[in-house]
Amino acid sequence: MPQASAPPTSQIQVLVHTPAYSQMASALSYLSSEVPPPGTLVRVPLGQRELLGVVWDDSPAQAQQSTVEPAKLRPIAGVLTSLPPLSSHWRSLISFAASYYQRAKGEVALAALPPQLRDLSQVQLGRKLKKLAKIANQPTPATTGVAADTTAALQQAAVAAPHGVVLSAEQTVAIDQFRNHNGPFLLFGATGSGKTEVFMHCTAELLAASPQAQALVMVPEINLTPQLEERFKARFCSLYGMEAVVSMHSGMTPAQRLNSWLAAHSGAARIVLGTRMAVFASMPQLKLIIVDEEHDPSYKSGEGARYSARDLAIYRGHLEGAKVMLGSATPSLESWHHSRPAPEGGRYHRLEMPSRVGSGQLPLVRRVDMNHQPKACIISPPLLAAIAERIARGEQSMVFLNRRGYAPVLQCTDCDWKSECPHCSAYRVYHKIDRTLRCHHCGLSERVPRACPACGNPDIAPMGRGTERLEEHLAELLVQVHRPDGQPVRIVRIDADTTRLKGALESQLAQVHAGDVDVLVGTQMIAKGHDFRRITLVAAVNPDNALFSSDFRAPERLFSLLMQAAGRAGRDSAVAGSSEMWLQTFHPTHPLYESLKKHDYPTFAASQLKERQQAAMPPFSFQALVRSEARTQETAQGFLNAASQAAGEQNDTAALLAHLTRYPAVPMGIARIANIERAQMLIESPSRAALQKFLNAWQIVLHQTRALPECKGVLRWAIDVDPLNI
Numbered sequence: 001m002p003q004a005s006a007p008p009t010s011q012i013q014v015l016v017h018t019p020a021y022s023q024m025a026s027a028l029s030y031l032s033s034e035v036p037p038p039g040t041l042v043r044v045p046l047g048q049r050e051l052l053g054v055v056w057d058d059s060p061a062q063a064q065q066s067t068v069e070p071a072k073l074r075p076i077a078g079v080l081t082s083l084p085p086l087s088s089h090w091r092s093l094i095s096f097a098a099s100y101y102q103r104a105k106g107e108v109a110l111a112a113l114p115p116q117l118r119d120l121s122q123v124q125l126g127r128k129l130k131k132l133a134k135i136a137n138q139p140t141p142a143t144t145g146v147a148a149d150t151t152a153a154l155q156q157a158a159v160a161a162p163h164g165v166v167l168s169a170e171q172t173v174a175i176d177q178f179r180n181h182n183g184p185f186l187l188f189g190a191t192g193s194g195k196t197e198v199f200m201h202c203t204a205e206l207l208a209a210s211p212q213a214q215a216l217v218m219v220p221e222i223n224l225t226p227q228l229e230e231r232f233k234a235r236f237c238s239l240y241g242m243e244a245v246v247s248m249h250s251g252m253t254p255a256q257r258l259n260s261w262l263a264a265h266s267g268a269a270r271i272v273l274g275t276r277m278a279v280f281a282s283m284p285q286l287k288l289i290i291v292d293e294e295h296d297p298s299y300k301s302g303e304g305a306r307y308s309a310r311d312l313a314i315y316r317g318h319l320e321g322a323k324v325m326l327g328s329a330t331p332s333l334e335s336w337h338h339s340r341p342a343p344e345g346g347r348y349h350r351l352e353m354p355s356r357v358g359s360g361q362l363p364l365v366r367r368v369d370m371n372h373q374p375k376a377c378i379i380s381p382p383l384l385a386a387i388a389e390r391i392a393r394g395e396q397s398m399v400f401l402n403r404r405g406y407a408p409v410l411q412c413t414d415c416d417w418k419s420e421c422p423h424c425s426a427y428r429v430y431h432k433i434d435r436t437l438r439c440h441h442c443g444l445s446e447r448v449p450r451a452c453p454a455c456g457n458p459d460i461a462p463m464g465r466g467t468e469r470l471e472e473h474l475a476e477l478l479v480q481v482h483r484p485d486g487q488p489v490r491i492v493r494i495d496a497d498t499t500r501l502k503g504a505l506e507s508q509l510a511q512v513h514a515g516d517v518d519v520l521v522g523t524q525m526i527a528k529g530h531d532f533r534r535i536t537l538v539a540a541v542n543p544d545n546a547l548f549s550s551d552f553r554a555p556e557r558l559f560s561l562l563m564q565a566a567g568r569a570g571r572d573s574a575v576a577g578s579s580e581m582w583l584q585t586f587h588p589t590h591p592l593y594e595s596l597k598k599h600d601y602p603t604f605a606a607s608q609l610k611e612r613q614q615a616a617m618p619p620f621s622f623q624a625l626v627r628s629e630a631r632t633q634e635t636a637q638g639f640l641n642a643a644s645q646a647a648g649e650q651n652d653t654a655a656l657l658a659h660l661t662r663y664p665a666v667p668m669g670i671a672r673i674a675n676i677e678r679a680q681m682l683i684e685s686p687s688r689a690a691l692q693k694f695l696n697a698w699q700i701v702l703h704q705t706r707a708l709p710e711c712k713g714v715l716r717w718a719i720d721v722d723p724l725n726i
């Protein structure tokens with residue numbers, strides 16, 4: 001864009017997307033004839049390229065090029081004048097996230113904007129915005145023909161639950177508390193207790209109270225919860241127009257994402273429904289943030305800035321003065337701990353809804369002691385009989401096993417050969433359906449060899465069991481069983497393999513809902529979110545592994561998964577009385593299963609928190625991981641150990657070492673993926689502030705160490721603050 005009138009003389013600071021940990025970690029200085037307000041989107045030259053940038057309110061001294069002579073600074077290429085600037089709250093959120101998760105501000109800021117914004121011309125953008133403005137100014141069904149003095153009546157109509165939904169006493173109490181306190185809130189509600197209705201009611205109240213207010217509703221995986229989206233659209237589009245509810249998730253096309261973002265940024269969208277990325281949505285009138293299934297690990301990003309959208313939601317609410325409500329039947333132990341009574345130091349307001357709405361009861365939990373079952377049996381005789389009984393009654397069962405494929409490993413019956421992946425420290429999984437050996441880590445896929453590659457023995461056999469084999473096995477076991485109409489049993493498998501094609505999951509789920517399926521087999525994918533009304537039996541075939549895992553979060557995850565799975569059974573009150581959750585276990589008296597039998601999350605959480613406290617684990621301590629990748633373990637670990645040692649030799653890091661524990665570098669759980677060796681180092685501190693201070697100072701040391709000749713072989717490294725997987 002030519003700036004002919006006045007020579008560009010003022011210095012402005014602009015954030016651009018630069019590679020993480022590059023020397024250009026903060027804003028860059030440019031020249032401009034005018035000084036656009038902070039938050040304005042601009043185009044700037046960088047090297048040979050032209051990039052999208054955000055005007056930032058760093059002082060020139062904070063910017064990287066403060067040492068560059070003003071004469072050498074380049075002018076900006078253009079200003080996106082048609083977009084209102086990003087708010088100061090939004091900029092504070094970005095700055096905080098970048099600093100807390102140890103990434104460059106430019107990376108976090110630009111990743112939070114829709115990718116298509118980079119390529120759009122001023123004219124195209126103007127056209128899109130005009131269209132949005134038109135929609136926003138259109139009278140919505142609710143306001144058409146309503147006089148101003150009936151606003152109160154309109155508000156009443158907006159808040160009232162539609163279609164004669166009667167709130168339960170528990171829901172009413174929760175909503176009252178939400179109305180009268182500032183939060184943050186933790187809505188602890190059993191599966192089927194009607195959390196979604198509470199979310200919608202609270203949203204309706206806030207939107208009705210202020211004509212511009214916006215709400216952000218986050219869900220773990222939007223494709224797995226289409227029902228939630230439908231319910232929000234059905235409820236709010238009739239009040240505020242079709243464009244008032246927009247989605248934001250990675251499954252959308254770039255054009256859809258841009259439209260949603262513009263609708264949120266311009267205020268036309270009153271509700272944004274999205275996955276973790278939506279926590280950064282620009283919403284100038286944000287008044288409420290809801291985080292559904294707040295315990296779900298997918299709120300933590302696994303790449304780039306490894307942020308927790310749940311934790312950022314709490315921060316953002318505080319920043320913007322918006323209410324925040326987290327919801328779960330099995331809250332994360334962190335959130336549970338934060339919602340302990342205020343006199344004990346709790347900061348969240350806990351809202352409890354222990355009962356299922358309607359006459360629905362929680363399913364009976366049955367444990368099958370596998371020590372007393374036939375050796376090596378997969379489906380125990382009592383479980384098989386219970387499934388057969390369901391089929392005869394025309395009811396559905398769901399059987400899950402957390403391993404896809406036919407068998408996790410192929411083995412030679414003669415020598416020691418196993419189907420190892422040549423590129424990873426993992427076995428390749430046998431997929432019988434297309435006779436391949438596939439590595440689930442690097443993707444290597446090969447035909448199953450005719451004979452053992454090591455000794456030539458033609459007898460190579462599958463070891464262990466995945467969902468594919470379980471499906472086959474169940475079909476054999478149920479061959480004599482018939483449906484009430486005399487037809488053979490219909491089994492369907494749902495896992496990452498059967499749902500790879502677009503629309504496959506939806507069509508399989510439709511089959512289940514239509515009653516065309518008697519037994520549903522799958523991975524934990526089927527245990528989450530879906531509202532299966534005719535399922536009266538849920539079975540976990542082999543849940544024991546997590547009981548003795550080295551990952552201290554494994555029991556928490558298992559409990560949550562099993563509770564969620566149990567919640568799939570008996571959603572329909574007509575069949576709730578006969579619904580059961582079956583667990584096949586070699587440890588039937590394990591306390592985790594005892595709590596599960598009583599649907600007693602608080603007891604389980606109390607025992608876990610006690611263990612964590614004794615071991616000084618989160619939430620009683622704070623952790624960060626530094627991961628590094630190289631061609632050899634020696635190089636990957638050497639870098640981490642060298643940087644750790646250097647931390648002890650430099651003043652600003654050494655002073656902080658008394659407040660934290662540095663563990664030696666170790667190989668990661670799966671040490672090698674696609675021929676890259678991976679190592680990690682854990683840093684722990686009882687003080688979040690001390691850990692943050694240390695990481696900020698240590699980052700410089702890590703950069704310096706990486707530049708040493710002996711660390712030349714390090715391919716990448718990254719810091720993960722509050723890691724979920726250790």
Ligand SMILES: [Zn+2]
Nearest residue numbers: 412415452455
């Ligand atoms: Zn062999």
Ligand SMILES: [Zn+2]
Nearest residue numbers: 421424439442
């Ligand atoms: Zn591999």
